[in-house]
Amino acid sequence: MIGKGKSIAHTGASMAYGWNQEKDAEIVFSQHLAGETPEQITEEFKIIQEQNARCTNNTLSFVLSPTPEEGKRLNKEQLKELTERFVKEMHLKEQQAIAFVHRDRAHTHVHLYANRIGFDGRAYNDSFIGKRSQLAAENVAKEMGLTTVREVQLEKELDSIHLRMEIMSIHHKVMNDRSPKTLDGYIKFMKAEEVKVVPCINKANRLQGFRFEYRGQSFKASEVHRSMSGGKIIGQLSQNRGVGTQITGGNSVQLLGKTVEMSANLAASLAKNALKKVMSRAIDTGIGY
Numbered sequence: 001m002i003g004k005g006k007s008i009a010h011t012g013a014s015m016a017y018g019w020n021q022e023k024d025a026e027i028v029f030s031q032h033l034a035g036e037t038p039e040q041i042t043e044e045f046k047i048i049q050e051q052n053a054r055c056t057n058n059t060l061s062f063v064l065s066p067t068p069e070e071g072k073r074l075n076k077e078q079l080k081e082l083t084e085r086f087v088k089e090m091h092l093k094e095q096q097a098i099a100f101v102h103r104d105r106a107h108t109h110v111h112l113y114a115n116r117i118g119f120d121g122r123a124y125n126d127s128f129i130g131k132r133s134q135l136a137a138e139n140v141a142k143e144m145g146l147t148t149v150r151e152v153q154l155e156k157e158l159d160s161i162h163l164r165m166e167i168m169s170i171h172h173k174v175m176n177d178r179s180p181k182t183l184d185g186y187i188k189f190m191k192a193e194e195v196k197v198v199p200c201i202n203k204a205n206r207l208q209g210f211r212f213e214y215r216g217q218s219f220k221a222s223e224v225h226r227s228m229s230g231g232k233i234i235g236q237l238s239q240n241r242g243v244g245t246q247i248t249g250g251n252s253v254q255l256l257g258k259t260v261e262m263s264a265n266l267a268a269s270l271a272k273n274a275l276k277k278v279m280s281r282a283i284d285t286g287i288g289y
Helices: 011-018 038-048 070-072 076-089 129-144 153-178 183-192 230-241 266-286
Strands: 003-007 026-031 061-063 097-100 109-115 196-201 207-214 216-219 254-257 256-260
Touching: 003 129, 003 153, 003 216, 011 038, 011 061, 011 109, 026 070, 038 109, 061 076, 061 153, 076 097, 076 109, 076 129, 076 256, 097 207, 097 216, 129 196, 153 207, 153 254, 183 216, 183 230, 183 254, 196 230, 216 254
Parallel strands: none
Antiparallel strands: 003 061, 026 097, 061 109, 097 109, 196 207, 207 216, 254 256
């Protein structure tokens, strides 16, 4: 088993990544918390974090991964024990914390989030947290009779998970703090945060989505998170403009100073997302009841 850890900001975005219902995320551990949704847990974290406004990276994010073979046979109770032992090793028993297991990839892994700010308002010391996470994971593996060999591929997988989480956090920061209204504006603001947004143009010269390049790795938008598909990004930009479902009329968008046609799949995705929002608003306002 190996472990990765770091201090992060944008607790809500990271929590949503871990608690991704489409990936059948399952809670395996929780302490000092009462909420039942990512939003509720994030608010509970924030109440404590408000005691220490100077600390910006106020959430601790860990990924724990057994080897693929061992991950397949570990049940929920064993994963809970694994997480509890790790929390104890990292001296986090007094912090708010929650953990989810993902079984969506070739190997099982656990996302653990802990509030860096304690109930006394003090920030947990995150010095060398990456190395300490590795050592704690190795100790837990030895205690539970799990493999401690550091597999290169597993290391790469966990690095990839952290990078996707960072991209999603930056995306939320840009959308919430900068409120871009055009694709060009969104691409510019993301670039300022060191994330390169690459439009994907197919052979028919139509926009079919986006890729994100960050710290030497490249991901499709949907690989980063389901909420970052091309249709959802364009739809959110339209909302920022306070207009209808599209940035221009028909099935085209303004991109890099030009009008670009969207692929049929992207246009359909945008229309589907827009319909979901209309239906959601109708339900919320009681229309039809």
